[in-house]
Amino acid sequence: MLLAGCSGELSALDPAGPRAASLATLWWIMLGGAALLFALVMVLFGIAYLRPGWLSRITPMQWIVGGGLVLPIPILVLLTGAALVLGEQLLPKGDAPLRIEGQARQWAWSFGYPGGAGPYDGTLHMPAGEPVDIAVTSADVIHSFWVPRLGGKIDAIPGHVNVIRLEADEPGIYWGQCAEYCGQGHDGMQFRVEAHAPEDFAALMAGAAQ
Amino acid sequence: MSSVNHTVLGKRFMVVALTFFAIGGFLSMLIRAQLATPNSAFIGPEIYNQIFTMHGTVMMFLFAIPMFEGFVIYMLPKMLGARDMAFPRLTAYGFWCYLFGGSILIIALLVGAAPDSGWFMYTPLSSRPYTPGINADVWLLGLTFVEISAVTAAIEIFISILKMRAPGMSLARMPLIGWYMLVTSGMMIVGFPPLILGAILLELERAFDLPFFDPTRGGDPLLWQHLFWLFGHPEVYIIFLPAAGALSTIIPVFAQRTILGYRSIIAAIVAMGFLSFGLWVHHMFTVGIPHLALAFFSAASALVAVPTAIQIFAWIGTLASGRPRWDIPMLYVAGFFCVFVIGGLTGVMLAMVPFNTQAHDSYFVVAHLHYVLVGGFVFPMLAGIYHWMPHISGRQSLYRLSVPAFWLIFIGFNLTFFLMHLTGLMGMPRRISTYPSNWGWDWLNLLSSIGGFILTMGFCLVLADLVLQWRFGRRYRRDPWKAQTLEWATATPPAPYNFAALPRVDRRADMLEPAKIGPVLAGARAISASCAMASRKRWASTCSPASRST
Amino acid sequence: MSGANQRALVLLVAGFTIWSVGFVALYALQALGCAFGWPQHRAILIGAYVVSLLPLIWLAMMKTVREGEPATSLSVAALWANRAALASGVLVFLPVTFVSACI
Incomplete structure (x- = not known):
């Protein structure tokens, strides 16, 4: 029910691949923790006014050390450590089976496939069920490549090539967009991502090469 | 006109800053009107880009910083038992620089040539090939005047605190707000020069074609981002610390006991001042910097929550161990706790690199930054206005409008921005001028717009309340709050x-x-x-x- | 301003100033190592981590008032700030031990 409200073609909370799913999991865990901490602070603030007697025996040192050090430090160390370990797993380490070149310009995306083959239709074609590296750059200003249901985003910066690894569980149509403000056409810089079953993808590449 | 008195100039700073606040607020209403419905044709992208750029620029540079400068210039000598700031003529110089620079931007807006590359002006979009008009030059030149004004104010505050205190007031006896301002002004002296440098380099590139940021000729657009955020992140704390100083002054008054943890708060302020310079790359987590470099900034961004938590709990502890009474300023302090704590928690989330790759540049960030800045500055400022307005006007508040005004602001703010967390996670990127209705963002944006208008009504009511207080408020003897x-x-x-x-x-x-x-x-x-x-x-x-x- | 006050004020910012220097140095070593492909990149980073912690440990252990002088608010705050700087150094620089340096 709650999750249904979060679904959408561009929703990061409606993941369609393992990488986006782990990001969504991280979000739900942090949301739960944040809700608890928020409730704790507001309840203490309320008690200070409504039932001052309940807290009057806490010494200044206990407030500072308890609330300011003992409460946040373990949470932050654990969370940051876990996020760094997760970040390591999401890095494009080693070579993915497939590397696709993505180039942004005002205000469209184009994608190039290994060997110069591939359909040049502005759609990003990729095989489902395996990780794919997208090497992103820009021909003019800074853009950002973002397919929320498959993974995070990476900026397309002129003079730099940045690599992001995506993975889709199932064949299907996904949507991506430009996330970094890039001028007047920034609104319309969406692109289609089509994930194919591996054999269909191979056929598509072979067909385009001919 | 030629006054150099700190009371006069402090009031001028605040009045001009609040005028810019009204302008910035009006621009935000245009933004919300445009985004209320999908496929809106209210203002096209050309105007919209100018409006959101100016909204950010006005609020950050022309409202928030000058507002606290004005407050400090007015209040600091009185709190330290001095007759004026250290360099009264420098105060006046700073004020006129600020007014001049700010006016350039507003005039550009009126003639339709306002900056339109976003308030952080990323190159190459703000470079000559992609912004051929004078829009970006207006930003670079106008804001440089405002930055000069900020640096002069910072030097003045720093020296005044060290040199102008009343006889017997050693640093260790100074009210906490003095410590907050000492650290803030130190941060400004270190933090503003990178931005001034960046603005000079970018203007040199635009005017004389020197390719500092042009990748085709050996420059790098990331240099701008580093220079901008090396200023831009400390800036957030530069805005928050004076507000926290105001809270550390107001809360003990209404708790009817002195602040708890004086010494640990000093250590926390110093820690915050330094740590806030180790966070700037968390605005750049998706630019392709290696993971280890991101890790330093991620860890520092998480860690800066600790000195913040120390202050939050010191304030709650002060209330809990005093005999708290309730009055209008405390209403806004309660609003601060609610809003700022949410902003701080989402800040820790955004400090986590993997989550940031989803949330960055989406409406989640818009929600977070408004929770931090409105919670961390506007709510304390309103508490401060209700607390110190009697000092300026000599009259006490009437209270008829104060309470409904608070609730309009509080409800309007949360309705507008709480939903934006979800809008962002559902994929809406920042700075788009319109959106089709197939992504599921329609109802969220409509509710945010409604909330925005409720928020504005609240601010109008506060303004009416202050005018009435000025006109009809009761006069009083010294020290109405028993501060x-x-x-x-x-x-x-x-x-x-x-x-x-x-x-x-x-x-x-x-x-x-x-x-x-x-x-x-x-x-x-x-x-x-x-x-x-x-x-x-x-x-x-x-x-x-x-x-x-x- | 009295001498004790001045000393306390310097001590108040000493720890975090060293932390800042260490922060910038580690960030620079990380970038240089990647740019030039240093083979012992990780070892250099960990070495710099340890070296940057030494003065922070020394400061955190140091007495902030001279013998025979009473502790003031300022000296106590300085002690806490320096301990906080040490903790910040340990935690913020810790990723050099395990996070990928050049990807």
Whole structure:
């Protein structure tokens, strides 16, 4: 029910691949923790006014050390450590089976496939069920490549090539967009991502090469 | 016009800053009107880009920083028991620089040539090939004046705190707000030069074609981002720390006990001041920097929550161990706790690199930054306005409008921005001028827009409340809140020289009795008549130390 | 300003100033190592981590008032700030031990 409200073609909370799913999991865990901490602070603030007697025996040192050090430090160390370990797993380490070149310009995306083959239709074609590296750059200003249901985003910066690894569980149509403000056409810089079953993808590449 | 008195200039700073706040608020209403419905044709992308750029620029540079500068320039000498700031002419210089620079931007907006590359002006979009008009030059030149104004104010505040304190007020006896301002002004002195440098380099690139940021000729657009955010992140704390200083002054008054953890708060402020310079790359987590480099900034961004938590719990502890009473300023302090804690928690989330790759540049960030800045600055500012307005006007609040105004602001704010967390996670990127209705963002944006208009009504009500207070408020004797800091020992409204005789402080300066000190100091006027005369000629510092008395 | 006050004020910012220097140095070593492909990149980073912690440990252990002088608010705050700087150094620089340096 709650999750249904979060679904959408561009929703990061409606993941369609393992990488986006782990990001969504991280979000739900942090949301739960944040809700608890928020409730704790507001309840203490309320008690200070409504039932001052309940807290009057806490010494200044206990407030500072308890609330300011003992409460946040373990949470932050654990969370940051876990996020760094997760970040390591999401890095494009080693070579993915497939590397696709993505180039942004005002205000469209184009994608190039290994060997110069591939359909040049502005759609990003990729095989489902395996990780794919997208090497992103820009021909003019800074853009950002973002397919929320498959993974995070990476900026397309002129003079730099940045690599992001995506993975889709199932064949299907996904949507991506430009996330970094890039001028007047920034609104319309969406692109289609089509994930194919591996054999269909191979056929598509072979067909385009001919 | 040619005044150099800190009371006059402080009020001018605040009035001009609030005027810019109204302009920035009006622009945000245009933004919300445009985004209320999908496929809106209310204002096209060309105008929309100018409007959101100017909204950010006006709020950050022309409202928030000058507002607290004005507050500090007005209040600091009174709190430290001095007659004026260290360099009164520099104060006036800073004010006119600010007014001039700000006016350039507003005039550009009126003639339709306002900057349109976003308030952080990323190159190459803001470079000449992609912004051929004068839009970006307006930003670079206008804001450089405002930044010069900020640096002069920072130097002045720093020196005034170190040199102008009343006899007997050692640093260890200074009210906490003095510590907050000492660290803030130090941060400004270090933090603003990178931006001034960046603005000069970018203007050189635009005007004389020197390719600092042009990748095709050996430059790099990331250089701009580093320079901008090396200023831009400390900036957030530069805005928050004075507000926290105001809270550390207001909360003890209403808790009816002195602040708890004075010494740990000083350590926390220092920690915050330094840590906030180790966070800037968290605005750049998706630019393709190696993971280890991101990790430093991620860890520092998480860690800066610790000194913040120390202050939050010191404030709650102060209330819990005092005899808290309820009044309008405390209403806004409660609003601060609610809003700022949410902003802080989402800040920790955004500090986590993997989550940031989803949330960055989406409406989640828009929600977070408004929770932090409105929670961390606007709510404390409103608490401060209700707390110190009687000092400026000499009249007490009427209260009829104050409570409904608070609830309109509080509900309107949360309705607007709480939903934006979800809008962002559902994929809506920042700075799009319109959106089709197939992504599921329609109802969220409509509710946000409704909330925005409720919020604006609240601010209008506050304005009406202040006008009424100014006109009909009850006059009062000294120190209406029973505060224990020196600013309440002046006459209200204050005389240009603040104190006829300078106070001699024999204990911590947030444990004084202004209602008793005030008349004594004022009564000494006859004794130190020469001093008062000199002060009326706007040169308080010509007073000889011999005229000081207890 | 008295001598004790001045000393306390310097001590108040000393720890975090060293932390800042260490922060910038580690960030620079990380970038240089990647740019020039240093073979012992990780070892250099960990070495710099340890070296940057030494002065922070020394400061955190140091007495902030001279013998025979009473502790003031300022000296106590300085002690806490320096301990906080040490903790910040340990935690913020810790990723050099395990996070990928050049990807």
